[in-house]
Amino acid sequence: xxxxxxxxxxxxxxxxxxxxxxxxxxxxxxxxxxxxxxxxxxxxxxxxxxxxxxxxxxxxxxxxxxxxxxxxxxxxxxxxxxxxxxxxxxxxxxxxxxxxxxxxxxxxxxxxxxxxxxxxxxxxxxxxxxxxxxxxxxxxxxxxxxxxxxxxxxxxxxxxxxxxxxxxxxxxxxxxxxxxxxxxxxxxxxxxxxxxxxxxxxxxxxxxxxxxxxxx
Amino acid sequence: xxxxxxxxxxxxxxxxxxxxxxxxxxxxxxxxxxxxxxxxxxxxxxxxxxxxxxxxxxxxxxxxxxxxxxxxxxxxxxxxxxxxxxxxxxxxxxxxxxxxxxxxxxxxxxxxxxxxxxxxxxxxxxxxxxxxxxxxxxxxxxxxxxxxxxxxxxxxxxxxxxxxxxxxxxxxxxxxxxxxxxxxxxxxxxxxxxxxxxxxxxxxxxxxxxxxxxxx
Numbered sequence: 001x002x003x004x005x006x007x008x009x010x011x012x013x014x015x016x017x018x019x020x021x022x023x024x025x026x027x028x029x030x031x032x033x034x035x036x037x038x039x040x041x042x043x044x045x046x047x048x049x050x051x052x053x054x055x056x057x058x059x060x061x062x063x064x065x066x067x068x069x070x071x072x073x074x075x076x077x078x079x080x081x082x083x084x085x086x087x088x089x090x091x092x093x094x095x096x097x098x099x100x101x102x103x104x105x106x107x108x109x110x111x112x113x114x115x116x117x118x119x120x121x122x123x124x125x126x127x128x129x130x131x132x133x134x135x136x137x138x139x140x141x142x143x144x145x146x147x148x149x150x151x152x153x154x155x156x157x158x159x160x161x162x163x164x165x166x167x168x169x170x171x172x173x174x175x176x177x178x179x180x181x182x183x184x185x186x187x188x189x190x191x192x193x194x195x196x197x198x199x200x201x202x203x204x205x206x207x208x209x210x211x212x213x214x215x216x
Numbered sequence: 217x218x219x220x221x222x223x224x225x226x227x228x229x230x231x232x233x234x235x236x237x238x239x240x241x242x243x244x245x246x247x248x249x250x251x252x253x254x255x256x257x258x259x260x261x262x263x264x265x266x267x268x269x270x271x272x273x274x275x276x277x278x279x280x281x282x283x284x285x286x287x288x289x290x291x292x293x294x295x296x297x298x299x300x301x302x303x304x305x306x307x308x309x310x311x312x313x314x315x316x317x318x319x320x321x322x323x324x325x326x327x328x329x330x331x332x333x334x335x336x337x338x339x340x341x342x343x344x345x346x347x348x349x350x351x352x353x354x355x356x357x358x359x360x361x362x363x364x365x366x367x368x369x370x371x372x373x374x375x376x377x378x379x380x381x382x383x384x385x386x387x388x389x390x391x392x393x394x395x396x397x398x399x400x401x402x403x404x405x406x407x408x409x410x411x412x413x414x415x416x417x418x419x420x421x422x423x424x425x426x427x428x429x430x431x432x
Contacts (some may be wrong), residue, residue, distance in 0.1 A: 038337050117336030120329050120394055121254050130395050161408060164392065168409050171395075172388025176380065178336055179346050179387075192377060193384050196416040 021069075023049045028066045037063065037114045067115065067125055071132045078132075082139040091147035092202065095140070095166065096194050102136075103174055104186050113178040116171065137163050144201070154203050162201045169197045237285075239265045244282045253279065253330045283331065283341055287348045294348075298355040307363035308418065311356070311382065312410050318352075319390055320402050329394040332387065353379045360417070370419050378417045385413045 027049035031040045042063060046052070081098065088094045103112065119129035140163040147153030153162065173193050177186050243265035247256045258279060262268070297314065304310045319328065335345035356379040363369030369378065389409050393402050 036337055113336050116391060116395075117333050120333030120391070121252055121337070126395070126397075130397055133392070133395050164405070165409060165412055168388035168392050168405070169384060170388065171391040172384035172386065175332060175336070175387040175391055176349070176384050179332075179342070179349050181342075181346055189380070189384070193381060196381055196412065199416050200412040 020049075020051060024051060025066065025069060028063070029070070032114050037067070037118050064122075064124055067118070068128055070115075071128050075132060075135055078135045078139045082142050085139065085142035085146050088143055088146045089150070091143060091150065091152045092198055094143060095198070096191075098140075098143075099166075099170055099190060099194055100187070103170060103190055112174050113182075116175060116178075133167065137167055140166050147201075151203055153201055157201075165200065166197060169193045236265075236267060240267060241282065241285060244279070245286070248330050253283070253334050280338075280340060283334070284344055286331075287344055291348060291351055294351045294355045298358050301355065301358035301362050304359055304362045305366070307359060307366065307368045308414055310359060311414070312407075314356075314359075315382075315386055315406055315410055316403070319386060319406055328390050329398075332391060332394075349383065353383055356382050363417075367419055369417055373417075381416065382413055385409045 024045060028040070028045045031044055031048060040063065045063070045066070115125075115129065119126045137160075141159050144153050144159040144162050144166075148155060148159060153159065170190075173186075173190050177184065177189055240261060244256070244261045247260055247264060256279065261279070261282070331341075331345065335342045353376075357375050360369050360375040360378050360382075364371060364375065369375065386406075389402075389406050393400065393405055
């Protein structure tokens with residue numbers, strides 16, 4: 001720790017608290033990925049985070065709370081995505097990048113697999129996840145509306161349904177990939193499925209163009 | 217029980233055994249749907265099936281075995297589907313009916329939700345489910361090959377990938393539907409998503425026809 005950091009006494013306690021929380025979250029995610037949510041104990045998390053269980057127990061009330069903190073971080077990301085929707089110029093590229101970020105980036109297909117599994121079997125987590133998924137759908141809907149304004153998205157299907165399709169394809173890819181033991185190329189699975197989605201969501205002229213290109 | 221049934225002494229013991237198994241399976245599925253797989257105990261199952269735990273314990277070794285029996289039943293269905301693939305005349309209608317049967321029919325979206333959840337968190341069930349899902353994909357691949365022969369399916373994407381897309385869309389629909397608390401119209405979700413899939417899987421002329429119809 002640098003001298004400057006040490007000298008900032010007023011915010012120090014708060015900062016240390018945040019550092020600790022961050023360490024706990026990272027350790028928890030690593031353990032969830034490695035050995036699954038169910039078999040991970042709070043003790044393992046505090047140990048891996050090198051946090052005394054006695055001292056910091058208030059920070060680690062339960063595994064459920066750790067998962068809910070993760071949801072909170074994603075919620076911030078979705079809110080950001082929703083706010084910037086009106087600045088999107090290439091809706092296809094934007095959604096594709098979003099899909100990749102959600103599923104493969106953060107480097108953690110395993111954590112999403114665990115969360116889906118838990119959300120489907122544990123009511124408390126399920127409810128929180130439902131609300132998170134709706135938030136994400138809201139953001140995707142705003143982006144698709146931007147696509148409507150820019151004539152990139154078809155007008156004859158409500159954007160809410162297209163946003164739902166988008167999530168169906170993401171979850172389906174994630175679940176099938178996990179069921180297959182995670183041995184395949186997730187990125188390729190995702191991209192193939194995204195093309196199927198976009199082919200159905202894009203304005204019709206765009207797919208007519210593809211057809212012309214193919215006829216040549 | 218009719219007199220005729222009672223008189224068929226030779227097969228009686230075997231038949232009673234099968235009846236008991238069937239009763240246990242039905243009771244188990246009902247309980248899994250109602251209260252989830254995790255919170256269901258073997259005791260609850262034997263009680264609901266009205267089966268003495270002592271007498272029939274060999275029939276109910278564990279919840280996992282009950283789930284594996286269900287997988288076995290589905291496996292038989294998929295094998296049947298694969299065998300009859302060459303007799304399919306309308307591939308779109310056939311796959312659509314299959315998707316409906318898997319997700320909504322058997323009247324049990326909840327059981328599939330439970331199974332996906334368990335398969336993603338419990339390695340033993342996960343491995344068995346992986347093998348079952350591959351079997352289903354094999355059947356869908358055969359049906360799509362029949363579609364190729366009948367010029368109903370596009371030729372420029374390998375049928376194996378289209379079969380995977382089909383499963384991605386089924387799982388995605390099921391998972392998103394479950395996360396949303398199962399309050400929406402699953403049939404409508406499924407049909408909308410199926411159209412998206414089929415739009416991507418059908419031979420190109422077919423979608424050109426749709427376009428002509430729309431221009432009118």
